[in-house]
Amino acid sequence: MRSTLPLILTFVVGLFMVGEFFIPHWRYHMWTQVFLEWGFILAAAAYVLGLVNLVQVNLPKVLNKEQDWPYKLIMLAAIATMMIPGFIGGETRLQDGQMYKWLFDFVFVPLDATMFALLAFYIASAAFRAFRARNLEATVLLAAAILVMLARVPIGENLPVIGTKLVQFMNWIMDVPNTAARRAIFIGSALGAVATGLRIILGIERSHLGTDG
Amino acid sequence: MKLDTLIRFQNMDRRWIFLGMGLAILIPMLVPITLPFKVDERVQALYDAVEEVPNGSTVFISADFGPSSRPELEPYFRATLHHLFRKDIKIVSATLWPSAPPLVVPIYEELAERYGKEYGRDWCFLGYKDGKELAIKSIGENIPNAFPKDHVGTPVGELEVMRGYQQAKDFPLIINVSGGAPGTREYVLQIQGQYDLKIASATTAVSGPDYIPFYKAGQLVGLAAGMPGSAHYEKLVFPDGPPEGVRLLATQAYNVLNVGHAFIILLIVAGNLAFFVTRRAEEQEA
Amino acid sequence: MSGIEIAGAWLSIFLTLCVLSFLYDDNPIYKLAEHIFLGVSIGYGVIEIYFGVFKPNLLDKLIDGTTAQQVLAVVPLVMIACLFAKLDKKRAWLARFPIAFIVAAFAGVKLTGQLNANLMTQVAESIPNIPEVWAEYGLWSWEADGAGVLSSIFLVIGLSACLLHFYFSAPQSKTMQKISRFGVLVLMLSFGASFGYTVMGRISLAIGRAQEMLGLDRPPEEVAVIHPKMATLICLVIVIGFLIAWRKRQGDGHEPAN
Numbered sequence: 001m002r003s004t005l006p007l008i009l010t011f012v013v014g015l016f017m018v019g020e021f022f023i024p025h026w027r028y029h030m031w032t033q034v035f036l037e038w039g040f041i042l043a044a045a046a047y048v049l050g051l052v053n054l055v056q057v058n059l060p061k062v063l064n065k066e067q068d069w070p071y072k073l074i075m076l077a078a079i080a081t082m083m084i085p086g087f088i089g090g091e092t093r094l095q096d097g098q099m100y101k102w103l104f105d106f107v108f109v110p111l112d113a114t115m116f117a118l119l120a121f122y123i124a125s126a127a128f129r130a131f132r133a134r135n136l137e138a139t140v141l142l143a144a145a146i147l148v149m150l151a152r153v154p155i156g157e158n159l160p161v162i163g164t165k166l167v168q169f170m171n172w173i174m175d176v177p178n179t180a181a182r183r184a185i186f187i188g189s190a191l192g193a194v195a196t197g198l199r200i201i202l203g204i205e206r207s208h209l210g211t212d213g
Numbered sequence: 214m215k216l217d218t219l220i221r222f223q224n225m226d227r228r229w230i231f232l233g234m235g236l237a238i239l240i241p242m243l244v245p246i247t248l249p250f251k252v253d254e255r256v257q258a259l260y261d262a263v264e265e266v267p268n269g270s271t272v273f274i275s276a277d278f279g280p281s282s283r284p285e286l287e288p289y290f291r292a293t294l295h296h297l298f299r300k301d302i303k304i305v306s307a308t309l310w311p312s313a314p315p316l317v318v319p320i321y322e323e324l325a326e327r328y329g330k331e332y333g334r335d336w337c338f339l340g341y342k343d344g345k346e347l348a349i350k351s352i353g354e355n356i357p358n359a360f361p362k363d364h365v366g367t368p369v370g371e372l373e374v375m376r377g378y379q380q381a382k383d384f385p386l387i388i389n390v391s392g393g394a395p396g397t398r399e400y401v402l403q404i405q406g407q408y409d410l411k412i413a414s415a416t417t418a419v420s421g422p423d424y425i426p427f428y429k430a431g432q433l434v435g436l437a438a439g440m441p442g443s444a445h446y447e448k449l450v451f452p453d454g455p456p457e458g459v460r461l462l463a464t465q466a467y468n469v470l471n472v473g474h475a476f477i478i479l480l481i482v483a484g485n486l487a488f489f490v491t492r493r494a495e496e497q498e499a
Numbered sequence: 500m501s502g503i504e505i506a507g508a509w510l511s512i513f514l515t516l517c518v519l520s521f522l523y524d525d526n527p528i529y530k531l532a533e534h535i536f537l538g539v540s541i542g543y544g545v546i547e548i549y550f551g552v553f554k555p556n557l558l559d560k561l562i563d564g565t566t567a568q569q570v571l572a573v574v575p576l577v578m579i580a581c582l583f584a585k586l587d588k589k590r591a592w593l594a595r596f597p598i599a600f601i602v603a604a605f606a607g608v609k610l611t612g613q614l615n616a617n618l619m620t621q622v623a624e625s626i627p628n629i630p631e632v633w634a635e636y637g638l639w640s641w642e643a644d645g646a647g648v649l650s651s652i653f654l655v656i657g658l659s660a661c662l663l664h665f666y667f668s669a670p671q672s673k674t675m676q677k678i679s680r681f682g683v684l685v686l687m688l689s690f691g692a693s694f695g696y697t698v699m700g701r702i703s704l705a706i707g708r709a710q711e712m713l714g715l716d717r718p719p720e721e722v723a724v725i726h727p728k729m730a731t732l733i734c735l736v737i738v739i740g741f742l743i744a745w746r747k748r749q750g751d752g753h754e755p756a757n
Contacts, residue, residue: 002592002595003595005596006595006596006598006599007599009596009599009600009603010599010600010602010603010606011603012603013599013600013603013604013607014603014604014606014607015607016607017603017604017606017607017608018607018610018611020350020354020607020608020611021407021611021615022611029354029355032350032354033351033354033355033358034571035604036344036347036348036350036351036354036358036359036604037351037358037359037556037575038574038575038578038600038604039344039347039600039601039604039605040342040343040344040347040348040351040359040552040556041552041553041556041557041575041579042575042578042579042582042597042600042601043343043344043345043347043601044343044344044548044551044552044553045575045578045579045582045583045597046582046601047343047544047545047548048545048548049582049583049585049586050541051541051545052583052586053586054541056586068530071530071531071534072534074531074534074535074538075534075535075537075538076538077538078534078535078536078537078538078539078542079538079539079541079542080542081538081539081542082538082539082541082542082543082546083542083545083546086542086543086545086546086549086550087546087549090550091364091365091366091550092365093546093550094314094315094318094364096319100546101315102503102504102507103539103543104312104315104543105315105507105511106507106508106510106511106514107510107511107514107535107539108280108312108536108539108540108543109280109283109316109511110280110511110512110514110515110518110708110711111514111518111532111535111536111539111540112279112280112281112312112536112540113280113281113283113284113515113704113707113708114514114515114518114519114708115281115518115536116281116701116704117519117701117704117705117707117708118518118519118521118522119701119704120234120238120473120701120702120704120705121230121231121234121235121522121705123477123697123698123701123702124230124231124233124234124476124477124480125227125230125231127477127480127481127484127698128227128230128480128481128483128484129223129227129484131481131484131485132484132485132488133485136684137683137684137687138687140684140687140688140691141687141688141690141691141694142481142485142691143691144687144688144689144690144691144692144694144695145481145691145692145694145695145698146478146481146482146695147691147695148691148692148694148695148696149474149477149478149695149698149699150474150478152441152474152695152696152699153441153467153470153471153474153699154248154249154250154467154468154471155248155471155474155475157248157249157250157251158248158249158250165641167251168641168644168645169645170692171253171254171644171645172644172645172650173688173692174422174425174692175425175429175644175645175646175650176645176650176653176654176657177653177657177685177688177689177692178422178425178426178688178689178692178693179425179426179429179654180625180653180654180655180657180658180661180685180689181657181658181661181685181686181688181689181690182422182423182425182426182689183426183621183622183625183658183661184658184661184662184664184665184682184686185661186426186617186618186621187617187618187621187622187662188662188665189613189617190613190614190617190618190621191618193609193610193613193617194610194613194614194618196606197606197607197609197610197613198610200602200603200606201603201606201607201610208598208599208602209595209598209599210591210594210595210598228522228523231522234705238702238705238706238709239709239713242706242709242710242713242715243713254644281704282704283707284703284704284706284707284708284710285700285703285704285707311543311544311547311548311551312543312547314547340550340551340555341547341551341552342551342552343548343551343552344552345605346605346608346609346612347604347605347608350608360555361555361556361559361560362555362559366555399612401616402609402612402613402615402616402617403608403612405616406615406616406620407611407615417700418696418697418699418700418703419696419697419700419701421696422689422692422693422696426621427616429624430620430621430623430624431624432616432620438696439696439699439700439703440699440700440703440706441699458718460715460716460718462710462715462716465710465715466703466706466707466710469706469709470699470702470703470706473698473702473705473706474698474699474702477698477702
């Protein structure tokens with residue numbers, strides 16, 4: 001029962017959601033809307049479960065003063081610092097003057113943005129140290145990269161004599177070889193996704209059910 | 214150049230490269246050089262798609278970006294709001310990214326005030342919904358079911374701008390400002406084909422090459438990719454320059470990209486030159 | 500602007516520099532910023548999920564909804580309880596039901612989406628209408644960025660060659676290997692273009708941070724109050740000072756993480 005019932009549920013729900021694409025009847029869609037709503041409620045609950053698990057794992061480390069415990073304490077304090085004003089603020093939490101908004105604007109935004117901005121520096125380092133034209137394929141890759149980097153910004157466009165042709169050739173690369181390659185990847189991934197989806201719905205793939213209990 | 218110098222050059226501490234990258238960004242910001250540029254055909258198509266929307270009708274905007282994609286997409290988002298409000302086009306908006314609401318709501322409020330637009334009558338923001346593809350499917354089927362209330366708790370049925378717009382296909386145009394997943398790809402895969410929707414996309418540069426096949430196949434009516442896309446759109450919306458109080462951040466940043474890209478190209482060329490010279494010298498020594 | 504907003508702007512610049520200090524080496528102020536970011540982003544996500552999903556789609560329906568809505572809202576509530584049973588080893592098996600539901604729902608919608616948009620439409624649009632293309636662009640049109648019959652044929656051949664390259668189910672003959680090699684070259688053109696765009700995207704993010712630190716993203720009246728350039732300079736001195744002190748404490752034996 002512990003394995004069979006979830007598999008039956010997987011089959012019924014999966015098939016029902018596949019049918020949403022093909023069956024236009026309003027009664028059918030009334031129920032797919034219900035299932036979709038349940039689905040995104042559960043997806044949200046999984047996020048909260050992650051938070052609970054995070055606290056479960058890190059709180060003992062803080063209490064037992066294990067390695068890096070001050071950082072874990074700061075992380076847990078930051079979670080609480082963000083959540084308390086959020087709940088207190090309620091529907092007005094995102095208005096100017098609210099602590100929650102202040103924390104978002106002046107703590108979350110700069111940290112999130114700068115974490116990703118670091119990549120600009122690492123990509124420069126990778127460009128110098130790792131990108132070598134060792135063979136024909138690598139040379140083609142680098143040539144395409146240099147062409148796109150040059151032609152995609154005003155400096156390439158404004159080069160005398162070749163500027164316009166550079167942009168036109170770059171656009172051709174994006175419209176033809178890039179489209180051909182991406183479509184091949186899309187087609188391959190679509191076939192893979194269809195196969196995986198069918199395996200899940202038909203109960204052949206069961207790894208998501210785990211081995212608990 | 215001596216062989217060991219070249220080897221040391223190739224193995225130099227990468228913090229020097231970081232410093233060089235930092236200067237390549239800072240110097241053109243402090244000493245800006247502006248170069249003219251032409252608008253990309255895909256961005257022109259995006260602009261034309263908005264121009265084709267009749268004045269006074271309503272579009273759906275899915276503002277799916279966060280702080281990490283803000284420099285590339287916020288300028289486009291602002292320019293689009295100027296474009297839409299100027300044409301008296303109403304906006305119903307929502308997001309699939311939790312970090313979007315505090316970024317986009319102040320921009321909506323700022324520009325709505327500038328153009329005399331009233332919340333509930335001319336625009337509304339339905340808030341954030343988790344669930345990725347499930348949320349998008351729900352938008353395709355029944356928006357009030359997915360978003361029973363707006364971002365401040367007002368029931369959706371009480372919003373004048375929502376009257377007559379129950380699902381995605383009711384809107385003549387859907388604009389997706391997409392910072393990643395969930396975003397344009399999920400909109401195209403889940404509801405564009407099923408409901409034959411007109412979707413226009415502004416996306417990050419990283420995703421740009423991925424979405425070009427969607428544009429070529431007619432699944433997207435227009436595509437603005439990255440900072441250049443935003444800069445091109447700014448040029449189309451403000452052909453005579455920005456009005457008072459409007460800053461064209463993408464156009465400003467677009468010119469900074471010149472030096473950044475030139476630096477990267479220099480690094481690739483220098484690295485490869487040093488590599489090949491070193492390899493040839495080592496082969497000769499052997 | 501209020502004092503707290505000015506303080507916030509300075510804090511924002513300081514935290515930016517704390518994260519950028521990672522470029523020098525993995526150090527305590529970076530770790531501090533990293534853990535603050537983790538905590539704040541998780542806390543923020545939970546709040547938005549509560550107000551964006553739980554409250555309007557579940558709690559409000561349970562409390563204020565019609566009878567039908569209340570009955571239907573009980574089902575996800577029960578499933579959430581089953582999901583949280585995962586935290587208890589004895590009752591963890593209950594979580595299989597909500598997990599099965601979510602996985603099945605996603606599998607079902609993704610299956611049709613992929614089939615329709617990624618497979619059928621992309622294949623259909625790859626087959627060129629040669630007479631139409633010839634009438635519009637001829638053999639090759641520079642004005643249309645290389646559109647024309649040649650490009651259409653190249654697209655089909657390139658797509659087929661790439662698909663052949665991904666075929667691993669049987670050994671490839673010499674002819675197939677040559678076509679597969681052409682497919683690899685087409686893929687390399689695409690990945691090279693992708694790399695160019697990725698570089699552009701990453702540098703754009705760094706430009707965004709620089710715009711904030713130099714005050715270029717704010718109106719002049721705000722810049723006059725915040726003084727972002729001065730804030731950047733002062734915070735930079737503090738961060739560099741910390742890094743020097745930390746380095747001295749580490750001693751000469753410390754190898755940078757970079």
